[in-house]
Amino acid sequence: MAARSYSRLRSLTASLRLAILTFLADPQWLIPSMIAPVIFGLVSFMLFQGTSATLVLYAILGAGMMSMWGQTLYGSGWATGQDRNLGTLEPTLTAPTPYLYVVLGRVIWNTISGLFGGAIVFAVVAVAYGRPLPLAHPLEFVLLFVFVILSLAAVGIVFSAAYVYTRYAGFIQNIGEFAFYVGTGCMFPIVLLPFWSNPISLLFPPTWALDALRVLAIPGYQGLSWGFWGDLVGAVATTAAYLAIAGTVFSRVEKHVLEVGNLKDW
């Protein structure tokens, strides 16, 4: 049991290390992780700079989330797509460790770089704004911010499974990107969306987490009707559900691809 846990931990750290090395070796990653967040942040700031500080913060939080999507959620799925593309999925799946631990290592790196992206948005906007953004509860905000990233990562793991399952996962993820921005309330409150779409939005942990983040950061923010603690419970529950689903989905997907024999397709 201890040996198995150690072997999984080694796979996870090996995958984390390779993700960092690949990131450093490939300058294209600077776009989603560093450049895109700054652009999102500045565009949001310019759109809302004439309004109240509360509205600026609302918009910046959305922009930060959108950029973190790119790095954390999209990056986690995309890395598995790269395994297909490079043909490394086959030798990785013949290794004794379950592939889920390889994905987890990458997700950790994407989470860390997603945090960088979010922090950069706030830093750049603070510089443009001329003073720090007025957060109501800064410490709690930072802690919740980390949790938001983890909730994105949980969705990212499920997306990774989709990439193992089929080479067309990228197609679905690209189409879903903007739906995700709108559906989770990154751009504007989900209460503005048609009523039938609200239950779908609530299936995604970031919807809850982002609302909690806004409640915490913006004094007087209404958001979803169940308040901060309701948001937090929803966020934790949906994140836990995604993580549980990911474990089951991964073992099934691994079995499925061995049955279908499409691992080398890309």
Added chain:
Amino acid sequence: MSPSPAIRTRNIRRAFESRKGFLFNEVVRTEALKGVDLEVDPGEIFGLLGPNGAGKTTLTKILSTLLIPTEGTAEVLGLDVVRDAARLRPQIGLVLGGERGLYNRVNARENLRYFADLYGVPTAERSRRIEEVLERVGLADAADRRVEEYSRGMKQKLHIARGILHRPVMLFLDEPTIGLDPKSARETRKLVRSLVADGVTIFLTTHYMFEAEELCQRIAVLSRGRIVAKDTVQGLRRLVGGDRTLEVEGYGFEDAEVNALRQLPGVSRLKYEEFGPRTRYTLRVRTTELTPPAIQASLSGHPELAIRERRTSLEDIYLDLVEEEAA
């Protein structure tokens, strides 16, 4: 009591389904393997030959736990490849080769380190093992270069290094020398022999007949998803009709003359090929009595006759078996 086989398959079948049509509603089913029975002894180099699309890679992937058979069972090192895959994986190595299958943005050392961790190579031994395999495949000097800068041959060597890094008991090599220059190919064959000397059992697929003849104790020929023959090279020679091959080349042979050739003592098989007006008859011969002068005598009306004698090669055997199966 003979040791239990390193590989044992029973009626392995594998079908692939693909979808076609505007709405992908047409299912096309292709049977890649149609009931393969095979046994490989521990410590041997077993060769699997077959034309493109015969099912060699499919069988290799099933045996190395990368594919689940549609029917039948396969055991490697006494473990079922489906049920016991998790226990089997640390003990086997797979070299699929080719341009893909490596992390191109990082160097060879980092590629090996990653897979060493995934395969559970002891941390204390990791660096030494990486150096050892890099040295063994001749990549030590290029170990710190990014893989994207590697030639095809260097990538092939790195695939092999990765396959042996965790010291597998059983190694699957799918066309290991493809893309290698003659010197590197020779070094790879030397490496394969040294691995067997270390006690590794090797399952090798190749298109190079001389390679299979040089390396393999036993060979199976796979054609259209079926094993059409399996034996030692000597046994396969007997199977296709003899050690000796005589090639008779000339012009305008009559049917009666061809029948006379076929009736000559020791002739077990006769094939012909046409090259414009010339015809070449290839005879597999079981005995030593039939000599070129005897053939010359039976075809006395052909003073232009050219007769060559040679040993039946593995390529001859392979072509005989595959053509026979196709017919």
